[in-house]
Amino acid sequence: MRVLILPNPFKNALSAEAAGHAIKEGILTYDPNAQVEMIPMADGGDGSLKLLIEPFGADLMTSVVLDPLGRTIDAQWGFNVETRTAIIELSEASGIRLLKSNERDPFKAHTFGTGELINEALVQGAQTIYLTVGGSATLDGGFGILKALGTDFLDKSGHAVAVHQLTDLRTVAALKFDRLRINLHQVNIKVLVDVENTLCGNEGAVRIYGPQKGVQSHQIEVFEDLIEHWGNLLSAASNQNIFELVGGGASGGVPAAMAACHTQVILHPGASFFINLLKIPEKILDVDFILTCEGEIDNQTSYGKGPCIIAKLAHDQKVACIGLCGQLGADYDAKKSFFHAVFPINKRLLSPALAMERTASNLRYLAGQIYALMLLKPPEVGDEGIT
Numbered sequence: 001m002r003v004l005i006l007p008n009p010f011k012n013a014l015s016a017e018a019a020g021h022a023i024k025e026g027i028l029t030y031d032p033n034a035q036v037e038m039i040p041m042a043d044g045g046d047g048s049l050k051l052l053i054e055p056f057g058a059d060l061m062t063s064v065v066l067d068p069l070g071r072t073i074d075a076q077w078g079f080n081v082e083t084r085t086a087i088i089e090l091s092e093a094s095g096i097r098l099l100k101s102n103e104r105d106p107f108k109a110h111t112f113g114t115g116e117l118i119n120e121a122l123v124q125g126a127q128t129i130y131l132t133v134g135g136s137a138t139l140d141g142g143f144g145i146l147k148a149l150g151t152d153f154l155d156k157s158g159h160a161v162a163v164h165q166l167t168d169l170r171t172v173a174a175l176k177f178d179r180l181r182i183n184l185h186q187v188n189i190k191v192l193v194d195v196e197n198t199l200c201g202n203e204g205a206v207r208i209y210g211p212q213k214g215v216q217s218h219q220i221e222v223f224e225d226l227i228e229h230w231g232n233l234l235s236a237a238s239n240q241n242i243f244e245l246v247g248g249g250a251s252g253g254v255p256a257a258m259a260a261c262h263t264q265v266i267l268h269p270g271a272s273f274f275i276n277l278l279k280i281p282e283k284i285l286d287v288d289f290i291l292t293c294e295g296e297i298d299n300q301t302s303y304g305k306g307p308c309i310i311a312k313l314a315h316d317q318k319v320a321c322i323g324l325c326g327q328l329g330a331d332y333d334a335k336k337s338f339f340h341a342v343f344p345i346n347k348r349l350l351s352p353a354l355a356m357e358r359t360a361s362n363l364r365y366l367a368g369q370i371y372a373l374m375l376l377k378p379p380e381v382g383d384e385g386i387t
Contacts (some may be wrong), residue, residue: 001375004287005038006280008306009046010295010326011135012097014363016040016047019293022360023324026367030374039278040059040067041292043306044194044250044270045134049089052130053078053134055277058087063120065093065113068137069103070215077117085128086121090251091135093146096213099137104214106139106223108165111254115148119183127187131258132270133251134194139205139213139223140166141230142257144244150179160161166226175237177261184262191255192246192270193302199231199256200224205249208300213252226252234260271309284313289320289340289374291367297342298329311338322370343370 005027007020014022020038027034042048053060060076067073078087093113095103121129127378136142138342143163146343147153153161156173163169183205195202206223215223230253232242234242238260242248248256248268258265275281284290292307307323314321320340328344346355 001031001148001289001371002035002287003371004283004290005036006041006290006292006306006310007038008041008292008294010293010359011046013295013326013359016042018360019080019363021365022363023291023293026364027371029364030368030371034371037283037287039280039283041278041306041310042132042270042274043134043309044132044192044273046089046091046095046272048132048134048192049076049078049087049092051140051274052087056080056085056087056130058085060090061120062142063117065116065120066111067098067113067213068094068111068112069099069105070112073098073113073243074109075117076111077121079121079124079126081124082130085130086124086126087118088114088121088132089134090131090254094138095135096137097135104137106210106214107167108124108220109138109213110140110144111138111142111166111252112144112148114254115145118145119148122183122187129187129189130192131189132192132268133148133254134220136251136254137213137217137254139210139227139236141169141199141205141227142251142255143217143230144255145254146175146180146261149261150183152176158192166223169226169230169233172233175233177237180261184264186265187262188380189262189265191247191258191265191267192273193250193255193267193275194264194270194305195271195300196246196252197249197303198245199248199253200228201243203303205253208249208303209252231256233240237261269309271306274306275309275313279312281313284317284319287319289322290314291322291324291370293324293363295325296327296329297323297332299324299331299333300329301332302336308338314338320374324363324366326355
């Protein structure tokens, strides 16, 4: 039987590559002769940089920048000197994985460090920048990036205003991109977005992704008002309706900010970009079924996340696609899903720490069980179970 494994990362537990190897080991336990191909995936979030380094012929660079709370960290990015192409993964400088759960503060968290990485690329002479967004700790609308790149924040009198956190935007009446556009002159920026959400509204950055970044239920309207004000500033400064931008709400609004500040910015769906780069549509035609995975599969997965795009692609080719996840969201609707089936890997109620610790072993076991089911082969006595 031919199996294609297309894993995404399990946040704070396993990289896409490690998850894929665990699934592959589980299948080969049942059938050492199985034809298994494993290709790590990304959609613009964690792991995107690593996947792009080799195809783009880039060298791995390290720069000292600020993390979401303003602490100094080392962040990696990629650069090809010959093509003058830079690869910047937002989560390297502004990712939620950089913060402990008790440090998540959406009022203070910012993307300034990602802006610093873009500046580093400009200093090196980059003419094309791939900015992958996803997995952010921030809900700052991207103001941190724009601040780092030289945006001027002005009050009603036209005087400069200091902006350090989201609430400071209340005093801002206008934005000036003059200095920023000089810095970005003739630089093409391609933003790979991991979701399709717009900046505001019921399906926007705040209501859909705010809670995972630390927004409490009673704070939703406060953040929605702040981001709406920010969207109005971006729209006025760019002479376009930023609120209609598909994907503008990714990573707390970063794509909206990038599209507003520079005319040579193009947004790409991240999952589709990686799927085409890695020639997945061709590979799907030659397999019996597909296994993909992510830390959580829920309603958010349908907003352009990698597993959803893979499942849709498989569905169109009449190939079964099975999803594995650490947690199946309460809002997941199987009837609206393109997955053949979805299975959470944790059988028992475990603490989050213990569940993450056992991610690899549970993936191995469940992958073997699924393969046995697809093969209609009973498991051998003594097989490792979910622990």
